[in-house]
Amino acid sequence: MEERTRAYLRGRFGDYYRRTELTPPPGANEREWGFIPWTSGPGTTMVRHRSLLDLGSIEDFLARKRPRHVYFSAGRYDEPSASSMSEKGWRSSDLVFDLDADHLPSVTLGEDSYAEMLAKCKDALLRLLDFLEDDFGFEDLTIVFSGGRGYHVHVRDAGIQGLEREARREVVDYVRGIGLDIDEIQTKEMRGNTPARVIEKDGGWGSRIHQRLTALSDDLKRMDNEEALGRLSEIEGVGDKTAKTILGAVSADQDVEGYTENEEVEINYEAISAGNIELGGVGMRKLIDAIAEETVSAENAPIDEPVTTDTNRLIRLPGSLHGGSGLAVRRIDRSDLADFDPLVDAVPETFVGHEISVEVTDGGTVELRGDSFTVEEGVHSVPEYLGVFLMARGRAEKGQE
Template identity: 25%
Template structure:
């Protein structure tokens, strides 16, 4: 991947009740932060959501990383993406004219779809759960499909896992959906994987070395101290175990060959955290380094808030004002939970984030 940066390191924004989130984004992108792009970015479509309305500016292509950085500095978009697809003419207005050449495999894991996190405000605990799911998915792709993937925190509530390989780039929507259903454990027939003993015949016990789901469930049993299958209580217990091991991915995302992926080290307008690569998502810990916004801001709660985000605890009643760290204040303001009314924000070009 290519990187782009500049010499300026920080900027100061004094916050008032009239300060817009766009002002903070403008300060960040004017520093020309380092961004990551695929080597073949010249064949990718770029898309941006600006702050004026919900529409996206699409069908863009760029010849250099500097051109992308310049666009970000000029427009300070709310969202910034490139396509998982590679095209002959990425700037063409229709898929037929673009000339599809292939697509990366993309998987989407949302924290608010995980058990115990449904509909919850984004929190460190649920983001860490999503990270563990992403790590399990990476291992599953490599062990079962021979495909190496990369995990990226989306800057809001979950992870994208992107896999590039020769044979998978040409897969159609149906084949991609089958892969998504496989990692999610959909359609697994446990009665075939673990047949009941019959007279004169006793099925072999599952081994961690077994291929596919027999192996994954055997490893889950081993992690519990080698608990024997018969002690689990039949198929219902196996189904619960399957649910624990399965990766909760959105099949609609995986099957879409024209899906958009966030440009790493750009801001996610839904939470104002950075989309970043994560080498070891199972060890993911949300910290202030996920935000370029530092200092202290005065906020007014627009709703009851009680969460821990990027290492900072915030508990406020609706209408209450408080001084809180800028990185979490800007994030919660982006979610519509707080209003920024004062303080100073130091905007940093480099946050100190590194793939972990």
Template identity: 35%
Template sequence: MEEKKWIGADLIFDLDADHIPGADQMSYDEMLARIKIEVLRLVDDFLLGDLGFDVSHLKIVFSGGRGYHIHVHDERVSSLKSHERREIVDYIAGNNLNLDWVFPTKTVNYKEIKGRIQESRVRCIPPKGAGGWKEKMRIGIAWLIEEMRSLDIPDLRSRLPYLAGYSDALIAGMLKDLYEKRGERSGSDMLLEKNIFDCFTNKRYEDLFIGLLEHEIIPRFRCEIDEPVTADIKRLIRLPGSLHGKSGLKVVPMERDDLDGFNPLSDAVPEMYTDKEIEVYLRRNVDITMRGKRITGEGICKVPEYAAMFLIGRREATLEFVENSEQ
């Protein structure tokens, strides 16, 4: 025992629907669909994209519950310690992204006033192909410009919650600078063409636009992962092929090409569960599709064995009537 030592670990990501805003208002299948979007973003945009791992180094596993585990088996990361893995987490989650680094300033003009040199500076926009978060933020600028183009201020406030703390006058000033024509072109037309923020007539308008990028765009590109799991070099992860105790579903490993068409409520239902109907008591109204069959009802109902296992595991059903079903 004294000779044992830690020699390495896969880089592991845990994505669970619990971490998605509004998950408590979603049905189970809605949560599964939403978390798959996060998985695809993590795999395609970050692991295979920005970080450059080969698809052969990835193992994607449906957790059997409400999410997925991603294992990166690559000797280049197996020896990383917790603080180094934490840096990878921060990158993927967009934590503390420095916008002064994304949009650095440069001097565009010098002016001498009463013997003193004053310089005019402007924020730069990353060029096409910048890669990483710089490329993501450039794409975000284009999205934000189009998103705001045809909306009035009340609609903008509804669509972009960050604007709640700002006056109509300030928002209107920012919009005017972006969309009002100056000759044949508008300010928004020139932003990504010239790669500089030079269309704003007031620094407060520019700061508002930058604030929108920080609070509305970064969350759209970041990935919702369980951050402590990735930083933990001794974390135990559910074994592929086992059954999840709270759903009865199988923990299913898959390749990247299998992920798009994977349906947990069909593909993760163990073959040993039959179509034989079992009488259960449903605590509340149930409406779910498993193995292609829609299952609905409330109270005492008969459901296929596979659905009974799933609903009992999730505490949505019992094998006998419970008078106070909310406890």
């Protein structure tokens, strides 16, 4: 990045901060603060181990320093400005989750556009919130667009503040479905006069697996026996032999060994829907294991594990600007999340309303504020918010006005 570009962005970031009122996190004076200035060179230099006593008021500090990135700690300390973690005196930490579009299995780098990546990340965010709100029952959640490639969720319920790293890792494993054990998500129900082990239906991973088993059962009901056999056989981990065992196990006569695909028998698909582990022996267990694996793959929340387990993590300040995009790190009300569009709602109004000259070095299509721009290499006059985005992303330099 050229010095002219860096100076321009630093100046306009300062204009943004002078016009913006930011809300600091709870216990702001107990947290460590850090920032990255607009320094020259290929790398970045983090200035950290600062407290609010060092910085002064957030608004004054940001307007004066005009930093490229701003962070605060998940942790709260006795001495937040101490130069080593051991000297800070850890008290507690928020539980922070980070979803990064670059790390999502559903994202194809080089093919998905920035807008498509962020849309897929929002889908992952909704799955994460389902875990946090429904499975864990957390209530004090702050949802934030990171300003870059994804979303953050800050959980501040009192019950989690004192969790150590290993306990936080258990939360990570749960939302990612790591180490899910079918034996731990089952319950007993009476089947006639006989107790049977079935998949738990009342919440958690058991409910998610049960919903997929029910959907599979509904599909099979619409098929003849041969089609049903083929549908079961194509499930990874089941195969032809196990499919026959399963259909035999849930047939009216319960003749597991005698079933063939040419035989018309009455199938009780409610047994599959129930996730009856007792029925059909190893066949039904293989089916449930396969459906569980499908469920975890499709419905887990692919969070960045080190962020959540790190009690000392620095995370972006909501309301600040992301120096790699020029977009705002935007706090989102839960009721507004469905309609939130980061490429519209996170564009700072400070950069709207006039044009600037930029020299584009990396052309292509950019979607911002509901418009699609195709920019070619060379000098162009563009809306400032587009120019700031291109310069912050390293795709343009500031042109002569």
